[in-house]
Amino acid sequence: MDNLQSINDVQMLIQQIRSERKGFITNFFLDHFKHSLWIDRNAFFYESFDDCFLLIKRNETYSYLYFISTDMRALNKALVKFFRNYIGTCVVDLVGNDSILPLKNKFVLWGFEEYELLYRMSRTGYPNVSLPIDEHIKKGVLGDVETIKILLDACFDPLSEQIPSEEELGHFVKNGTVLVYKQNGSISGFIIYELTGVTLYLRYWFVIPEFREKKIGAKLFNAFMHEGALSKRQMFWVISRNENAIKRYLHYGFSPEKLYDYVLIKK
Structure with a gap:
């Protein structure tokens, strides 16, 4: 596992997978300010695998796991190798519409459990x-x-x-x-x-x-x-089981979208 030294390092990993022209799947979305903070704190790492990079943001009691891969097959091989040596709690966010379900189900097969489900609500005008x-x-x-x-x-x-x-x-x-x-x-x-x-x-x-x-x-x-x-558009994410909040947002004219955030955890 190696430290990421700069935002440029992260961009190079993304570009390397894209340049393979074999496909592209990821749950990582670059935020220059936030991810620069992670790098400055020496809390952001990566591991290299065939056609896949895993990015790890370490916290005191758990880590966030991100992937940049050509496809699910490459991701599967990377995760199998990664978890042979990794010890600790790992959290993954998967964001998307209904098409994200096969990937979410794959993570369940890889030993992750659904910790929380959020969905987006929005209004226009x-x-x-x-x-x-x-x-x-x-x-x-x-x-x-x-x-x-x-x-x-x-x-x-x-x-x-x-x-x-x-x-x-x-x-x-x-x-x-x-x-x-x-x-x-x-x-x-x-x-x-x-x-x-x-x-x-x-x-x-x-x-x-x-x-x-x-x-x-x-x-x-x-x-x-x-x-x-x-x-012209207002939006936010809400925890799906927070019924009181959802009722309040509906009152303000917001409607749920078919865009989900599955928070998965592996202990």
Whole structure:
């Protein structure tokens, strides 16, 4: 297992598989900022196999596994060899429509279990921004990062919801895509989002439990919609068993898509 030294190293692995012209399957989507952080921390590795590379992001108690391969046959051979020596918990994300099921079933045969299922919900058209933004809602600042990180770590699942690091949260803050609801200087809730072109993407939406009957979540969501007032599409991922959240999103005019994220785990 070798360290990845730069983003260029990652791009070269991708290009090498593409250049084989035998096919291309992957669950890895390059994010220059996030993956540069992994590299800087010496937490991102790869192993080379015939027509396949496996990328490994190490955490303290588990690792994320990514693959870049020409086809399922090459991936199968790579995984058999990899798990002969690998010890520990491994997590894989598989994202796609119904066509991803054969690959998901293959991973089950390789010893993975379904840990969580998420699907994407979206709505099209301009957001409803008829209500004003509540005066308690402000843009997040760097001083809010530590509190937000503590809340994310305490209330979100790191395996299925990919909690951002403090550096990533700082990046969101600097980009102006964090909204916080503050009372007496303390955070009661927050939203983290991305706005890319005409697409508004909700990443995290959270209200501290003791404040959840005060409509703070709705006020944050309204402010979020104001941030994307000119967007033509709004979307997010939701855990399939979170019925309360799904009902809330349906109320806001969102509909489920046939796009799934299978989170698989091998212990």
